[in-house]
Amino acid sequence: MTLSLPQTPVLWGIAGVFAILVVASVIVFVLVKARPARDYGELRARISSWWVMVTVLSVAIALSPLVSVAFLGFVSFLALKEYFSLIPTRRADRRVLFWAYLAIPVQFYWIGIGWYGMFIIFIPVYMFLFLPLSMLMTGQTGGFLRAAGSLHWGLMTMVFAIGHAAYLLALPDAGNPAAGSAGLLLFLIFLTQFNDVAQYVWGKLFGRRKVVPAVSPNKTVEGLLGGVATTVLLAWLIAPHLTPLISWQAPVAGLIIGFAGFVGDVTISALKRDLGVKDSGSLIPGHGGVLDRVDSLTFTAPLFFHYVYYLHY
Numbered sequence: 001m002t003l004s005l006p007q008t009p010v011l012w013g014i015a016g017v018f019a020i021l022v023v024a025s026v027i028v029f030v031l032v033k034a035r036p037a038r039d040y041g042e043l044r045a046r047i048s049s050w051w052v053m054v055t056v057l058s059v060a061i062a063l064s065p066l067v068s069v070a071f072l073g074f075v076s077f078l079a080l081k082e083y084f085s086l087i088p089t090r091r092a093d094r095r096v097l098f099w100a101y102l103a104i105p106v107q108f109y110w111i112g113i114g115w116y117g118m119f120i121i122f123i124p125v126y127m128f129l130f131l132p133l134s135m136l137m138t139g140q141t142g143g144f145l146r147a148a149g150s151l152h153w154g155l156m157t158m159v160f161a162i163g164h165a166a167y168l169l170a171l172p173d174a175g176n177p178a179a180g181s182a183g184l185l186l187f188l189i190f191l192t193q194f195n196d197v198a199q200y201v202w203g204k205l206f207g208r209r210k211v212v213p214a215v216s217p218n219k220t221v222e223g224l225l226g227g228v229a230t231t232v233l234l235a236w237l238i239a240p241h242l243t244p245l246i247s248w249q250a251p252v253a254g255l256i257i258g259f260a261g262f263v264g265d266v267t268i269s270a271l272k273r274d275l276g277v278k279d280s281g282s283l284i285p286g287h288g289g290v291l292d293r294v295d296s297l298t299f300t301a302p303l304f305f306h307y308v309y310y311l312h313y
Helices: 008-034 041-063 065-086 091-112 116-136 144-170 180-206 221-242 249-275 290-294 297-312
Strands: none
Touching (some): 008 041, 008 180, 008 221, 041 065, 041 180, 065 091, 065 249, 065 290, 116 144, 180 297, 221 249, 249 297
């Protein structure tokens, strides 16, 4: 992986995201002035947090692919740390948690040097075998299966899955003449987050029928279908500028991101319901924790990566 500035379409894409934030900020300002009696505190906190998150991500992309990989590695660390703070862990497994955290820099090192073979097997194979061995060394057998499953599921979702987003930056720029590897990352993250917003808006406006009421009561069929349709349309419009996807491939990518984002969202919702918490944390004002923000990405990143990898690399 070499140090290089992102191509012009990526810079224009980042500028477009900031333009959307400006419009959203103006709308919130007008709403507050027009209806001062209503409480828009959460909405304002969400917009403010988006400004911070978009700025940090944009700076990382603009500096270099290595900085972007390091940034996503840090996001994986925060997500895994938040996950471990939620799930019940055995006192005997504290040393095992250390090995799980240590897997993050190792995994993202494979990404940084572009070693696809090791990236794709390190966590699903080597860490899968190593963590139970280190657990056995403690001599504690009570709750062994639950602990092993929780630890490995956390590594798979918070590190391995998110790592697929980072590995987009390790793909050769020649495979995406339109915008290089940074264009793929921007396309994935923007559509993933936009899909979340679109499903929320469509659900608020037209939602009637619940999809999975026992898991996420606010998710509706209308919100899901409206959000996915919007994401498909947006994917078709911007794919030629940021990705190598052609004609039919772009809408399919939108479908993958739309539905996978929904599944990722409700999967983390199921986890939180099982643990009896509403938000995974309070690090991001208006959004909750890191898990609340990357839940969709844990499913969209690997599926989009392998879709693009199969078609163009």
